[in-house]
């Protein structure tokens with residue numbers, strides 16, 4: 001890149017002086033300076049280090065791999081979780097004159113062919129290539145990457161929304177798990193893991209799942225000094241959530257859900273991404289995670305059938321319920337202490353089933369059905385009991401007896 005002179009870092013790898021990086025930032029993106037942990041992340045990967053970077057939503061994580069792509073030799077491979085995300089970013093980069101492309105199932109075959117031909121040349125014009133984790137998991141694409149790597153043309157691999165490896169990545173996106181092979185395949189290429197949601201436990205999991213080697217760990221402050229906050233302390237459900245019996249993936253899902261961090265229509269729309277027009281369960285209201293879990297008519301019918309089966313149908317969420325966490329707190333309070341642990345597991349399981357059912361409707365086009373979600377719920381309860389959920393035993397028996405009557 002003209003005007004940006006590489007200097008040698010301690011490791012002997014490419015390193016750029018901040019001023020030179022700032023001039024690239026200014027030239028392509030029009031910003032006068034880096035913010036948050038951007039510069040530290042950029043310098044880490046330019047010096048060849050792996051890096052885990054936690055920055056708030058909208059904090060500017062993409063710059064951490066876009067600037068290296070513009071100053072580093074070779075191609076930066078970016079792995080985001082959503083096709084819509086990569087389409088958006090690629091379009092915006094192209095607008096700024098940055099050579100970027102994405103490969104996905106939605107891409108026309110002649111476009112894919114053109115990208116592959118470019119990758120096969122000795123000197124590809126591409127600087128950023130966005131791909132899905134599923135594509136990285138295929139042997140044919142891995143072979144292509146290997147070729148790039150052997151020719152010294154792979155500069156950096158950036159994994160966006162890296163928490164997917166640890167949360168819904170387990171079941172929902174198994175290919176995220178397979179990204180662990182990147183470190184083995186490309187031992188000296190820096191890996192950059194970016195996320196806005198990672199509690200220390202998840203951070204550790206991301207670092208170990210990706211086999212990051214002695215990574216630079218960056219955690220930007222989530223405080224926005226220009227925003228005045230006023231808050232009221234509400235009883236939080238965390239203790240109830242973490243202490244209840246449920247598989248970790250379900251608890252983690254609910255932790256995200258309570259914090260409104262699931263990729264439902266409202267969040268996708270806020271980010272300008274493709275999103276279902278309305279909730280696929282009821283086709284009446286906008287889809288939010290709170291709606292799916294408690295105020296949607298489908299969700300309420302589901303909860304009613306489960307709770308009615310347990311002889312506490314009166315505790316089902318009402319149509320005015322706007323917060324799942326709030327409903328859970330109220331419901332839990334009304335249950336006798338001796339049954340509370342079991343009820344908490346029932347509620348986590350119910351929420352998990354609703355989420356899985358919603359994903360099947362969104363991604364597999366399945367029609368929402370009360371009888372099928374109830375069957376899944378009953379099967380799961382059996383599995384949870386077998387796996388050690390003692391408090392659920394009596395609930396399971398009552399439900400198995402009563403549910404067919406609902």
Ligand SMILES: Nc1ncnc2c1ncn2[C@@H]1O[C@H](COP(=O)(O)OP(=O)(O)OP(=O)(O)O)[C@@H](O)[C@H]1O
Nearest residue numbers: 031033034035055056057058059060061062063196
């Ligand atoms: N140094 C900077 N100065 C000013 N604006 C910036 C800077 N870096 C990034 N931005 C802008 O901040 C906005 C958010 O950036 P970006 O989409 O990369 O955030 P993000 O951290 O990836 O967010 P999310 O977690 O939602 O994916 C963009 O409009 C981007 O152009």
